[in-house]
Amino acid sequence: MPTDFNATRAAFDLPEGVIYLDGNSLGPLPRGAVDRLAQVARDEWGQHLIRAWNSAGWMDQPDMIGDRIARLIGADPGSVTVGDTLSVKVFQALSAALELAPDRKIILSDNGNFPSDLYMAQGLIGALDRGHRLVTPAPQEVEAHLSEDVAVLMLTEVDYRTGRRHDMARLTRRAQELGIVTVWDLAHSAGAVDLDIAGLGVDFAVGCTYKFLNGGPGAPGFIAVRPDLADRVRPSLSGWLGHEAPFAFDQDYRPAEGVRRLRVGTPPVLAMAALETALDVWDRVDMADLRDRSLALSSHFIDAVEAQCPDVTLATPRDPAARGSQVSFRHPQGYAVMQALIAEGVIGDFRAPDILRFGITPLFIDEGDLDRAAGILARILKDGSWDRPEFHRRVAVT
Numbered sequence: 001m002p003t004d005f006n007a008t009r010a011a012f013d014l015p016e017g018v019i020y021l022d023g024n025s026l027g028p029l030p031r032g033a034v035d036r037l038a039q040v041a042r043d044e045w046g047q048h049l050i051r052a053w054n055s056a057g058w059m060d061q062p063d064m065i066g067d068r069i070a071r072l073i074g075a076d077p078g079s080v081t082v083g084d085t086l087s088v089k090v091f092q093a094l095s096a097a098l099e100l101a102p103d104r105k106i107i108l109s110d111n112g113n114f115p116s117d118l119y120m121a122q123g124l125i126g127a128l129d130r131g132h133r134l135v136t137p138a139p140q141e142v143e144a145h146l147s148e149d150v151a152v153l154m155l156t157e158v159d160y161r162t163g164r165r166h167d168m169a170r171l172t173r174r175a176q177e178l179g180i181v182t183v184w185d186l187a188h189s190a191g192a193v194d195l196d197i198a199g200l201g202v203d204f205a206v207g208c209t210y211k212f213l214n215g216g217p218g219a220p221g222f223i224a225v226r227p228d229l230a231d232r233v234r235p236s237l238s239g240w241l242g243h244e245a246p247f248a249f250d251q252d253y254r255p256a257e258g259v260r261r262l263r264v265g266t267p268p269v270l271a272m273a274a275l276e277t278a279l280d281v282w283d284r285v286d287m288a289d290l291r292d293r294s295l296a297l298s299s300h301f302i303d304a305v306e307a308q309c310p311d312v313t314l315a316t317p318r319d320p321a322a323r324g325s326q327v328s329f330r331h332p333q334g335y336a337v338m339q340a341l342i343a344e345g346v347i348g349d350f351r352a353p354d355i356l357r358f359g360i361t362p363l364f365i366d367e368g369d370l371d372r373a374a375g376i377l378a379r380i381l382k383d384g385s386w387d388r389p390e391f392h393r394r395v396a397v398t
């Protein structure tokens with residue numbers, strides 16, 4: 001059955017008068033989430049107390065939720081688990097990947113990667129102190145840097161600023177030919193594009209659930225490991241819930257089977273409850289339909305803005321195959337322009353130095369929203385109303 005995007009739109013509670021084009025940073029509230037959070041708090045936590053780890057299945061939830069995410073990213077069932085933050089999941093995946101290529105010293109990423117991924121690599125290199133080196137060419141130069149000296153290729157598939165999408169199939173294949181372990185960050189891909197990480201034989205994939213997946217602020221990260229690799233992974237963050245028998249309380253660490261060894265500590269039960277309601281919506285979505293709709297909406301928005309706003313330049317690739325599910329434009333005063341847009345109810349965001357970023361999220365936006373947003377942007381740029389002192393004042397979190 002084709003995906004009913006009117007039904008998915010009705011599943012979200014968006015404030016009246018807001019056009020929300022920032023679901024690529026924090027997805028909106030699924031209607032079911034408030035009741036589900038209240039029920040888990042009142043009935044499971046309140047009434048079952050500690051018994052709820054068994055009676056409400058809290059302890060198994062990271063893997064159950066992992067299986068629901070697996071379908072969305074084209075991973076095998078049983079190869080994904082959730083918990084911790086994405087930054088932690090990046091650290092785990094990278095350290096496990098380096099262990100699998102002990103004689104090589106280069107971590108290859110790119111200079112458009114999200115800083116936390118690069119910071120995590122820098123921190124891990126320092127902790128290991130074994131002479132590893134992080135190499136970060138421009139995104140389009142990555143392929144030329146692949147060689148038998150590279151231990152790990154660690155990339156974010158969709159660039160958080162420009163929305164440029166790496167050719168994951170091509171780079172993964174090339175890495176495999178050269179014996180390079182692959183770590184893909186799907187933060188801007190999961191719930192945004194159609195993926196087939198099992199088909200490509202990706203070694204590790206990580207991502208977050210609070211962006212396109214709409215799991216809520218602080219929703220847990222996920223990690224996927226290639227099933228035939230999982231039992232060779234030596235976890236660096238060897239927490240008790242990744243142990244083969246956590247409740248044996250042994251003194252020595254023995255990893256659990258499969259991806260369970262990449263669990264660390266106590267699952268975030270309330271956050272997972274909210275995420276489950278978001279996944280109830282995703283259960284009704286076919287990812288090929290999502291990709292088609294995302295590309296159609298993105299092209300529609302690009303055309304509408306370019307027809308009316310000569311002062312901005314497109315930062316996202318024009319080739320649909322080379323973009324994720326966001327559209328970015330450059331404007332020298334992008335920060336103030338975005339604040340003015342937000343004041344008018346069009347919520348996107350700004351990324352330094354000059355990027356106006358708009359998330360294209362087919363689950364809850366349509367052509368009408370995008371036409372209105374483009375019209376408001378055109379008006380603001382034309383009448384100069386963005387150039388007021390209050391719109392130049394910096395807020396802490398952008």
Ligand SMILES: Cc1ncc(COP(=O)(O)O)c(C=O)c1O
Nearest residue numbers: 085086087114116156185187208
């Ligand atoms: C590509 C990428 N990696 C890592 C992160 C960091 O995620 P977290 O704050 O959940 O650790 C983000 C977003 O913040 C991101 O976009």
Ligand SMILES: Nc1c(O)cccc1C(=O)C[C@H](N)C(=O)O
Nearest residue numbers: 024025026114160161187397398
């Ligand atoms: N995770 C975020 C947060 O806790 C506060 C504000 C923004 C974020 C983000 O997700 C930033 C995001 N990774 C980005 O693409 O810019």
